[in-house]
Amino acid sequence: MKITRKDFLRLSGLSFLAAGSMEAARAIAGRSPSAKDSSEHPAKHPVQWGMVVDLRKCQKEKGCTACIQACDSAHNIPQFSDPKHQVKWIWTQPYETVFPFIQNGYAEQSDAGIPVPLMCNHCASPPCVHVCPTQATWKRADGIVMMDWHRCIGCRYCMAACPYGSRSFNWFDPRPHISHINPDFPTRTRGVVEKCNFCEERLAQGLRPACVDACPEKALVFGNLADPNSEPRQLLRKRFAVQREPELGTGPSVYYLV
Amino acid sequence: MFMFEKAIVGSRRYWIWLFCVLCVIAVGFVFYMYQLHVGLGVTGMSRNVSWGLYIAQFTFFVGIAASAVMVVLPYYLHDYKQFGRVTILGEFLAITAVIMCMLFIYVDVGKPARIFNMILHPTPWSPMFWDMISLGGYLFLNIVITQVTLTAEREEVAPPGWIKPVIILSIPWAVSIHTVTAFLYAGLPGRSFWLTAIMAPRFLAGAFCSGPALLILFCLILRKTTGFDAGQKAIDALGVIVAYAMVINVFFIVVEAFTVLYSRIPGDVAHLEYLYLGLDGNYHLVPWMWLSVLLAIVALTLLLVPSWRRNRVLLPIACVAVFLSLWLDKGLGLIVGGFTPSPLDTITTYTPTLPEWSIVIGIWAVGALMITVFYKIALAVHEEVGEEEVHQEDVLVARTASH
Numbered sequence: 168m169k170i171t172r173k174d175f176l177r178l179s180g181l182s183f184l185a186a187g188s189m190e191a192a193r194a195i196a197g198r199s200p201s202a203k204d205s206s207e208h209p210a211k212h213p214v215q216w217g218m219v220v221d222l223r224k225c226q227k228e229k230g231c232t233a234c235i236q237a238c239d240s241a242h243n244i245p246q247f248s249d250p251k252h253q254v255k256w257i258w259t260q261p262y263e264t265v266f267p268f269i270q271n272g273y274a275e276q277s278d279a280g281i282p283v284p285l286m287c288n289h290c291a292s293p294p295c296v297h298v299c300p301t302q303a304t305w306k307r308a309d310g311i312v313m314m315d316w317h318r319c320i321g322c323r324y325c326m327a328a329c330p331y332g333s334r335s336f337n338w339f340d341p342r343p344h345i346s347h348i349n350p351d352f353p354t355r356t357r358g359v360v361e362k363c364n365f366c367e368e369r370l371a372q373g374l375r376p377a378c379v380d381a382c383p384e385k386a387l388v389f390g391n392l393a394d395p396n397s398e399p400r401q402l403l404r405k406r407f408a409v410q411r412e413p414e415l416g417t418g419p420s421v422y423y424l425v
Numbered sequence: 426m427f428m429f430e431k432a433i434v435g436s437r438r439y440w441i442w443l444f445c446v447l448c449v450i451a452v453g454f455v456f457y458m459y460q461l462h463v464g465l466g467v468t469g470m471s472r473n474v475s476w477g478l479y480i481a482q483f484t485f486f487v488g489i490a491a492s493a494v495m496v497v498l499p500y501y502l503h504d505y506k507q508f509g510r511v512t513i514l515g516e517f518l519a520i521t522a523v524i525m526c527m528l529f530i531y532v533d534v535g536k537p538a539r540i541f542n543m544i545l546h547p548t549p550w551s552p553m554f555w556d557m558i559s560l561g562g563y564l565f566l567n568i569v570i571t572q573v574t575l576t577a578e579r580e581e582v583a584p585p586g587w588i589k590p591v592i593i594l595s596i597p598w599a600v601s602i603h604t605v606t607a608f609l610y611a612g613l614p615g616r617s618f619w620l621t622a623i624m625a626p627r628f629l630a631g632a633f634c635s636g637p638a639l640l641i642l643f644c645l646i647l648r649k650t651t652g653f654d655a656g657q658k659a660i661d662a663l664g665v666i667v668a669y670a671m672v673i674n675v676f677f678i679v680v681e682a683f684t685v686l687y688s689r690i691p692g693d694v695a696h697l698e699y700l701y702l703g704l705d706g707n708y709h710l711v712p713w714m715w716l717s718v719l720l721a722i723v724a725l726t727l728l729l730v731p732s733w734r735r736n737r738v739l740l741p742i743a744c745v746a747v748f749l750s751l752w753l754d755k756g757l758g759l760i761v762g763g764f765t766p767s768p769l770d771t772i773t774t775y776t777p778t779l780p781e782w783s784i785v786i787g788i789w790a791v792g793a794l795m796i797t798v799f800y801k802i803a804l805a806v807h808e809e810v811g812e813e814e815v816h817q818e819d820v821l822v823a824r825t826a827s828h
Contacts, residue, residue, distance in 0.1 A: 184565075251471030251773065264770045294614055300553035301542040320542050321465075321535020324553055326475040330615020330768050336475060336535065338466030357464035358535025412768075415614040 214309045216365055217392035217420040218379075219399040219408065220284055222262075224386035234284060235259070237381030241366070243354045245337075245344035254335040256363040257286040257378050266409060269425060283423065284387070286378075287312060287333040287363035288411060291418025295325035295334065304360075310392070310420055311365050321358040330415055334362045365389075392420065428575065431805035432798040438650075439801070446794045453787010456780040457532060465535055468781040473773040474764040476533070478757075478785050483529035485635075485756035486792075487606045488628060490522035490563065492636020494599035495666050501592050507658040510807075514647075514655070515640055516571045517799035519599070523564040525792045532784050552608045559602045566595040571799075579806045603628045610763065618696035618763040621684075627677040628755075634670035635751040637663045638744035643796070645741055653804050661735055664743075668728035671747055675721055678754075699772065700762045707772050710761060713753050720750035 170178075225231075238244065238257045247253050259282035263270060266283070289312045296306050303318040304325055326334045340357045348354060352368065355361055366376035374380075379387045390397035399422070402408075408422040435443075460467050470477040496515035499505035531537055548554045570592055577584040607625035610616070641663050644655040685693045698704050700714045727733050727743035734740060761775050777785070 251473075252466055253472055255472075260769055267770075298551050298553065298613070300548050300551040300557075301539075301546045302548055303542070318539070318542055318546070319536065320539045322530075322533070322553065323475045323535070324551070324609075327610075327616065327764075328613050330613075332473070332767055332769050332771075335472060337464070338470070339464040356536075357466075360535075412615070417614065 212308045212310075213393060214391050215393040215420070216289065216310045216370070217390065217399055217422070218286075218365075218376075219388040219402050219422045219424060221384075221386045221388065221402070221424045222281070222283065223424065224384040225284060225382075226282060227384050231383065232259075233381045233383055234378035234387060237377040238363075240347065240349060241352060241369075241377040242364075243341075243345050243349055243352055245341035246346065247339075247344055252338045254337065254341065254361065256335075256361075257284055259284050265411065266423070266425070269409065278425075284378075285331070285333070285411075286421065287365075288331055288417065288419030288421045289363075289365055290420070292416060294328040294330065294417060298324045298328040300324065307367075311367050312362075313364065313367070314361060316353070316355050316359045316361065319359040321360065323360060325360055330412055330417065331419075334360050336360050428579070428802050428806065429798075431802045434805075435801065439797075443794065443797065446790045446797070449790035450787050450794065453784050453790065456783040457787070460532070460780055460784065461537070465533075467778060469776045469778050471773050471775065473767040473771055474761060474775040476760050476764065477775055478777045478781055479529050479533035481756045481760040482785055482788070483526050483533070484606055484628075484759065485752060486522045486525045486529065487560070487603055488632030488751075488755065489636045489639060490519045490526065490560075491599045491603040491629065491632045492640075493519035493567070494596050495633050495637050495670075496640070496663075497592065497599075498596055499662070501589070502596070505662070507656055507662055510653075511640060511644060511655045511659050511663070513571060513575065513803050514643060514800065515636075516567050516574075517803060518636070518640060518643070518796065519567045520564060520571065521792050521795040521799065523560055523567070523602075524795060525788055526560060527564075528788045528791060529785075532788070552605060552612060555605045556602075556609060559598065559605045563595070563598050563602050566591060566598055570595060575803065575806055578810060581810060600629065603632050610759075615768045616763050617690075617693045621681060623677055623681055627674065627681065630670055630674035630677055631751050631755055632670075634667045634674055634747050637666045637670070638747040641667065641744045642741060642748070643800070647800065647804070651804055653807070660740070664728065664734045664740055667744065667747055668725075668734060671721070671724055671728060674751070675725065695766050695770075696762050699765050700758050704766065705772055707765075707774060709774060709776070710758060714758050717750045717753035717758070720746040720753070724750060 235257055239246070242256060244256060245254050262278045262281040262283050265285065270279075289310055291310075293304075293306055293312050296304050296312060299305075300322065301318050301320055303315045303320070304312060305315075306312050321336070323336055326336060337355055337357045337359055342348075342354050345354060366374070366378075369376060375389050376387075379389045388398050388402060390399040392399060394400060402424065403422060406424045408424050410419040410422055413419070468477060468479075493515040496508050496512045500508040500512045531540065534540055543554065543557055570588065573588045573591075574584050604625045607628045610619035611621060611624040613619060641660055644660055644663075647653045647655070682697065685697055695704060699707065700710055703711050724743050724746035727739050727746070734743065764773075765775070766772050
């Protein structure tokens with residue numbers, strides 16, 4: 168049989184297509200990570216990590232940034248002076264922009280301007296995980312939304328999807344902007360997205376998150392939300408707590424006592 | 426493939442034009458190398474406005490690609506013969522636009538070397554996966570269609586029968602590319618500016634006026650530079666399509682604005698305020714958005730009066746106005762407006778930088794290069810067939826004379 172160049176090109180093109188469609192068919196047959204997790208009944212998983220932020224305790228000492236500093240040095244967070252390029256895992260934002268819905272305007276003492284610590288909410292139904300085209304970000308059965316910096320292609324779809332602004336992109340090479348590199352934690356490269364990981368590397372060693380340990384007022388309370396006797400659950404039972412934008416149905420694992 | 430031998434013969438003017446286009450591409454390429462080396466921080470994008478001109482251009486050109494359906498559908502489904510000559514131009518425009526879209530995505534990702542992770546780890550619950558499938562499929566369909574129909578034209582035979590179902594498949598496929606692109610944005614819970622069911626219809630309406638407007642301009646340029654005549658009836662019919670689609674597009678924008686402005690939900694109003702009135706002292710997009718409105722009004726006025734629409738001077742003006750108006754609306758306001766103010770009410774100014782503009786213009790130049798080469802091939806085949814017909818007639822006349 169004689170194969171002309173044209174036929175060869177056509178055949179190889181077709182075989183590429185066939186291989187590609189097999190791969191796609193396999194993927195469609197599989198299930199989404201969120202679907203997989205829900206089939207494992209996250210409520211039944213013995214551990215669901217979560218955090219409670221006590222805003223009355225936070226900022227007893229004005230201008231305190233202990234939690235931010237602890238996180239920055241633990242996770243090799245680069246420091247950029249231009250706010251456009253900042254990488255933030257935990258940071259603060261004024262109360263009225265975080266909770267615009269609990270302003271009544273007639274309160275004796277205004278909460279306006281009080282800095283509220285923000286981080287990834289590790290949502291029960293995370294929009295970032297839904298949109299990521301490479302599964303570089305996924306939800307673990309224990310509730311943590313993880314990030315694979317080696318798979319991320321840097322499309323930043325997750326940043327558009329996150330309603331909390333919790334994700335940062337490495338606009339430049341971060342390494343020259345890290346004052347002191349912690350050798351126990353990876354640094355990232357330019358072109359990938361990153362965010363708070365609830366210190367899963369410390370949890371694996373039986374430690375609490377760095378920010379929780381660093382807080383002098385013990386305003387950050389971390390624990391297992393699936394355990395009714397855990398510290399965060401006890402607080403949530405007794406005190407009035409809010410989540411950020413609960414109406415979006417994302418189910419944040421971070422609660423604020425206001 | 427693609428009869429590229431026809432693209433390497435041309436006049437001096439043709440080669441000068443190609444040289445200029447290649448120079449612009451080279452500048453864009455050098456700036457892309459710079460961006461690749463330093464990082465996407467060389468653009469104007471930021472933590473809060475994390476998509477910019479690249480993604481906006483991608484969105485706009487998906488529309489241009491989809492608009493080929495406006496010539497394919499009348500020609501193949503309604504046997505509208507007048508579009509016989511422009512259909513191939515529309516299909517080549519679709520191929521060019523899809524490749525430009527892919528380039529805009531490519532220059533936007535932070536780790537381009539890993540882009541095939543999208544195929545290695547296919548993720549069907551992400552709209553971006555489906556955008557890849559629909560764009561790739563649409564490119565493939567149009568390559569097959571143009572290749573087969575052009576070969577048939579050159580060999581002066583009817584195209585093979587199996588191509589008809591492929592062409593018919595390309596019609597809903599064209600609608601799908603812009604629908605899926607709208608779904609990229611319209612499904613995000615935290616971005617109220619994009620969270621609207623009318624986004625896909627609005628995208629399609631915008632596509633079906635900006636694409637054919639560009640096609641009219643191409644036909645007029647070809648008539649001047651090459652003598653190729655698409656036919657006055659075809660151009661008039663395209664003008665009617667542009668007029669209807671522009672009316673529907675503006676109607677959709679008004680519908681959208683009514684819902685947001687009359688309900689007065691602050692988070693929704695803020696985006697329109699930022700774009701059209703300025704928010705907290707930030708006005709930098711306001712003049713551009715009003716220019717888009719002004720151009721839309723000019724275009725509608727010129728298009729809605731039949732005698733003006735058919736006027737040889739006014740029609741190109743209307744087409745340029747449609748194209749620019751939609752470019753500002755979709756290629757600028759849509760993306761930046763969706764990100765500003767951010768969910769935490771922050772306004773971050775986005776100004777595209779010199780490297781960013783150079784890369785964008787470089788990709789436009791790639792588009793210009795492709796469209797030039799494709800149209801050159803299409804016209805060369807057309808002329809060749811035409812000449813042969815004349816030649817055969819001569820032979821026939823000579824034979825009859827000798828008898």
